[in-house]
Amino acid sequence: MKVLKFGGSSVQTPERIRNVVKIVKADKQARVVVCSAFGGITDQLINTAKMAEKGDETYKNLFKEIEKRHIEAAKELIEIKRQSSVVAQVKNLLNELEELLEGIFLLRELSKRTLDNIVSFGERFSCYIISEYAKDAGLQAEYLDTRKVIRTNSNFTNAAVDFEITDKLIQEYIAQHPALQIATGFIGSNAEGVTTTLGRGGSDYTVSIFGAALQASEIEIWTDVDGVMTADPRKVAQAFPVPTLTYEEAMELSHFGAKVIYPPTMVPALKKNIPILIRNTFNPDFKGSIIYNQSSSDGKAVKGITSISNIALLRVQGSGMVGVAGVSARLFGALAKESISVILITQASSEHSICFAVKPEEAPLAVKLINEEFATEIQRSEIDKVVAEYDLSIVAIVGENMKKTSGVAGKMFQSLGKNGINITAIAQGSSELNISVVIKKEDEVKALRALHQAFFLSDIKVINVFIVGVGLIGSTLLKQIQEQKKYLLKEYSIDFKIIALANSKKKLFDANGIDLTVWKERLFNSPENMDMESFVREMEQLNLPNSVFIDNTASSLVSSFYERILKASISIVTPNKIASSGGYHQYQNLKDLAKKHDVVYLYETNVGAALPVISTLQDLVNSGDKILKIEAVLSGTLSYIFNTFDSTKKFSEVVKDAKLKGYTEPDPREDLSCSDVARKILILTRECGYPMESSDVVIHGFIPESCQKAPSVEEFFVELEKSDAYFEQMRANAEKEGKVLRCIAKFENGRADIALQAVGREHPFYQLSGSDNIIAFTTARYPERPLLVKGAGAGAEVTAAGVFADMIRIANYL
Numbered sequence: 183m184k185v186l187k188f189g190g191s192s193v194q195t196p197e198r199i200r201n202v203v204k205i206v207k208a209d210k211q212a213r214v215v216v217c218s219a220f221g222g223i224t225d226q227l228i229n230t231a232k233m234a235e236k237g238d239e240t241y242k243n244l245f246k247e248i249e250k251r252h253i254e255a256a257k258e259l260i261e262i263k264r265q266s267s268v269v270a271q272v273k274n275l276l277n278e279l280e281e282l283l284e285g286i287f288l289l290r291e292l293s294k295r296t297l298d299n300i301v302s303f304g305e306r307f308s309c310y311i312i313s314e315y316a317k318d319a320g321l322q323a324e325y326l327d328t329r330k331v332i333r334t335n336s337n338f339t340n341a342a343v344d345f346e347i348t349d350k351l352i353q354e355y356i357a358q359h360p361a362l363q364i365a366t367g368f369i370g371s372n373a374e375g376v377t378t379t380l381g382r383g384g385s386d387y388t389v390s391i392f393g394a395a396l397q398a399s400e401i402e403i404w405t406d407v408d409g410v411m412t413a414d415p416r417k418v419a420q421a422f423p424v425p426t427l428t429y430e431e432a433m434e435l436s437h438f439g440a441k442v443i444y445p446p447t448m449v450p451a452l453k454k455n456i457p458i459l460i461r462n463t464f465n466p467d468f469k470g471s472i473i474y475n476q477s478s479s480d481g482k483a484v485k486g487i488t489s490i491s492n493i494a495l496l497r498v499q500g501s502g503m504v505g506v507a508g509v510s511a512r513l514f515g516a517l518a519k520e521s522i523s524v525i526l527i528t529q530a531s532s533e534h535s536i537c538f539a540v541k542p543e544e545a546p547l548a549v550k551l552i553n554e555e556f557a558t559e560i561q562r563s564e565i566d567k568v569v570a571e572y573d574l575s576i577v578a579i580v581g582e583n584m585k586k587t588s589g590v591a592g593k594m595f596q597s598l599g600k601n602g603i604n605i606t607a608i609a610q611g612s613s614e615l616n617i618s619v620v621i622k623k624e625d626e627v628k629a630l631r632a633l634h635q636a637f638f639l640s641d642i643k644v645i646n647v648f649i650v651g652v653g654l655i656g657s658t659l660l661k662q663i664q665e666q667k668k669y670l671l672k673e674y675s676i677d678f679k680i681i682a683l684a685n686s687k688k689k690l691f692d693a694n695g696i697d698l699t700v701w702k703e704r705l706f707n708s709p710e711n712m713d714m715e716s717f718v719r720e721m722e723q724l725n726l727p728n729s730v731f732i733d734n735t736a737s738s739l740v741s742s743f744y745e746r747i748l749k750a751s752i753s754i755v756t757p758n759k760i761a762s763s764g765g766y767h768q769y770q771n772l773k774d775l776a777k778k779h780d781v782v783y784l785y786e787t788n789v790g791a792a793l794p795v796i797s798t799l800q801d802l803v804n805s806g807d808k809i810l811k812i813e814a815v816l817s818g819t820l821s822y823i824f825n826t827f828d829s830t831k832k833f834s835e836v837v838k839d840a841k842l843k844g845y846t847e848p849d850p851r852e853d854l855s856c857s858d859v860a861r862k863i864l865i866l867t868r869e870c871g872y873p874m875e876s877s878d879v880v881i882h883g884f885i886p887e888s889c890q891k892a893p894s895v896e897e898f899f900v901e902l903e904k905s906d907a908y909f910e911q912m913r914a915n916a917e918k919e920g921k922v923l924r925c926i927a928k929f930e931n932g933r934a935d936i937a938l939q940a941v942g943r944e945h946p947f948y949q950l951s952g953s954d955n956i957i958a959f960t961t962a963r964y965p966e967r968p969l970l971v972k973g974a975g976a977g978a979e980v981t982a983a984g985v986f987a988d989m990i991r992i993a994n995y996l
């Protein structure tokens with residue numbers, strides 16, 4: 183035998199009522215069906231009564247609406263030949279309600295007793311109409327006014343049930359009434375037969391009382407969600423229903439805002455060990471959640487994540503508390519006197535302070551009460567004056583199996599920490615059912631998402647990506663991400679979600695992720711103009727967990743925001759060399775900030791594109807090797823130029839060709855002047871631990887001044903053509919000696935320099951082709967034959983691939 187309950191949203195409209203009856207009809211075990219008032223009616227009844235009490239005659243309009251809704255529902259649901267008698271019965275009830283309201287209007291008085299009576303009409307209308315419709319639908323059904331069987335005390339609006347009498351009344355009634363009972367939720371009556379209501383939780387409580395009295399095999403609560411969810415789906419889109427949970431887990435989750443079930447309503451069911459099923463009227467084929475007394479065996483330690491959005495934290499501290507008995511009794515006694523409910527308490531074993539959370543609206547009174555209670559101690563400076571901290575939230579993870587599993591708290595704190603969420607207080611009861619943390623209110627949603635990710639979606643890790651710069655490198659990167667998306671998801675469960683894109687003109691944000699097949703159109707058509715300040719602000723405000731910022735520009739304006747971005751606990755990947763090769767202080771500061779905020783700052787592509795140059799150097803240094811010398815060809819552009827330039831070609835044409843192939847900087851003078859190489863060798867010296875500045879790098883330049891000084895890229899090429907003969911001369915001279923030209927950067931004995939050199943066959947740098955870079959590390963462990971890294975050091979594909987690889991490294995870290 184089963185008892186079912188349908189809430190207000192399930193019986194909101196005639197169409198939904200038909201659906202409810204269909205569900206009931208399909209269930210051969212259903213014995214009692216408890217229903218709420220039509221969605222919204224209870225509030226309307228209360229408002230109407232309150233208006234009447236105030237002497238506001240327009241209460242009559244509200245009454246008319248209530249009248250209309252029920253009569254229309256009856257007309258729509260009941261078959262023609264029985265309609266007039268059902269409508270007449272509804273009208274009788276409406277007349278009774280109208281008279282009551284008139285009385286309130288005349289007397290200007292609304293007692294709790296009268297309010298209960300008024301409110302009871304909601305369930306009486308709905309259940310009567312539903313029961314009549316059920317008959318039409320072929321069910322052997324009857325209306326049950328539960329005031330006949332639920333006996334309560336006279337605490338109106340929140341009456342307590344007398345279970346001894348109620349259980350007996352229910353059992354007798356059901357024994358004598360074989361038809362399916364459509365029973366009013368929420369209401370009962372006292373010993374004198376006066377109408378009462380059961381307070382919050384209402385109809386859930388009613389069905390639980392019936393289930394317990396009848397020893398039902400199951401209690402089904404039909405609502406408008408798929409069950410108890412892993413998190414509030416309005417805050418965590420990936421939340422999903424929990425298949426099974428214990429009564430305790432359900433209570434913990436419900437206490438913290440998962441409003442699927444009101445905890446006290448479970449007590450009668452829990453006492454008799456009756457499973458409660460949460461089902462969705464709008465998705466009746468889904469099996470929902472089962473709440474019972476078996477802890478699940480699926481190995482999941484955490485069942486749900488929940489939060490209280492707004493709390494205040496109060497701290498009572500001082501030397502006068504250490505080892506003194508009775509302080510907490512006085513403290514909480516003072517609060518209890520004014521019925522202030524304490525939501526969470528923590529005290530460290532030093533006994534130096536007690537910290538607790540209350541509703542923010544109760545905090546000022548709590549502060550006052552405590553300061554009064556401890557006035558003497560405060561005056562003697564034994565206890566500090568208590569102050570309240572506002573705008574905080576509690577986020578909690580809940581699960582019975584936590585007590586059998588180690589590492590749960592570790593995982594919780596790690597995922598909060600990695601997302602830059604600071605924890606103000608922590609509480610865990612010794613039942614180990616719940617670990618709660620107090621954090622800033624603005625971080626609540628981010629924390630919920632990060633924890634949900636960590637505990638429920640550990641199979642899929644969503645990385646939220648913000649990209650500035652979609653030129654050559656940026657657009658190639660987007661193409662690579664798109665091509666590799668499926669693979670990464672399948673093999674590594676990493677999901678790169680592109681949240682924002684920008685170039686120098688436009689920006690585009692989409693918290694749901696930008697579809698990479700149409701990013702160009704979307705960015706082009708975006709109404710938002712780009713400015714870095716607002717881009718960063720929007721990124722900060724979104725406050726998404728696992729965020730990564732990618733800078734694919736050569737802009738110093740963009741890199742000037744890195745500090746702020748790292749401080750917002752957002753990792754950075756960039757091929758832009760400006761930050762790493764600017765002032766040493768800035769370089770070091772960025773590394774320190776990343777460490778401090780537990781995020782990652784990666785710039786492997788600053789040197790040799792995707793070639794493992796920086797990581798190799800870091801490995802050498804970290805493992806204790808000593809770098810004696812670095813010798814390198816660090817410019818893909820210059821390498822390509824001198825590998826390709828022969829007597830058949832003009833120098834200026836080879837440079838244009840390099841630009842076309844995507845090797846050059848956005849401004850190729852950066853390459854030809856060696857300033858790009860200077861940046862790279864500077865970065866390498868710094869990775870070796872030398873606090874060098876760019877002015878310390880000696881450049882033996884080789885391009886004529888006229889080229890260098892050209893005011894634009896176009897004019898630079900004009901000047902360069904004029905110098906073709908000069909470069910041909912240089913090349914021919916080298917060739918005569920059997921040599922080739924190489925722009926070599928060197929770092930030795932704390933000194934870095936760059937020069938164009940003619941090298942012969944015996945030189946390890948003689949054999950290069952394309953845009954090859956080569957880096958030779960001579961170290962204590964590689965003294966004779968240096969460690970060599972060699973390969974294409976420029977170009978869109980390899981550079982984007984290097985950026986992508988850094989992103990994957992971060993994804994694995996986060």
Ligand SMILES: NC(=O)c1ccc[n+]([C@@H]2O[C@H](COP(=O)([O-])OP(=O)(O)OC[C@H]3O[C@@H](n4cnc5c(N)ncnc54)[C@H](O)[C@@H]3O)[C@@H](O)[C@H]2O)c1
Pocket residue numbers: 650651652653654655656684685686687712714734735736737739740757758759787788791818844845846847848975976977978981
């Ligand atoms: N080409 C290579 O082989 C290579 C190798 C390693 C590193 N890099 C580096 O990659 C970076 C990008 O190079 P690219 O060839 O793709 O350049 P690009 O000129 O093709 O693209 C630059 C992008 O940045 C955008 N941009 C510039 N300033 C901006 C600003 N202030 N705000 C927003 N967006 C801005 C532009 O609109 C464009 O989308 C450079 O830092 C370069 O040094 C390139």
Ligand SMILES: N[C@@H](CCO)C(=O)O
Pocket residue numbers: 787788789790791816817818819820845846847853858975976977
């Ligand atoms: N312009 C650079 C790109 C790689 O940093 C080069 O030619 O090496």
Ligand code: NA
Pocket residue numbers: 786787788789790791792793794795796984
């Ligand atoms: Na590299």
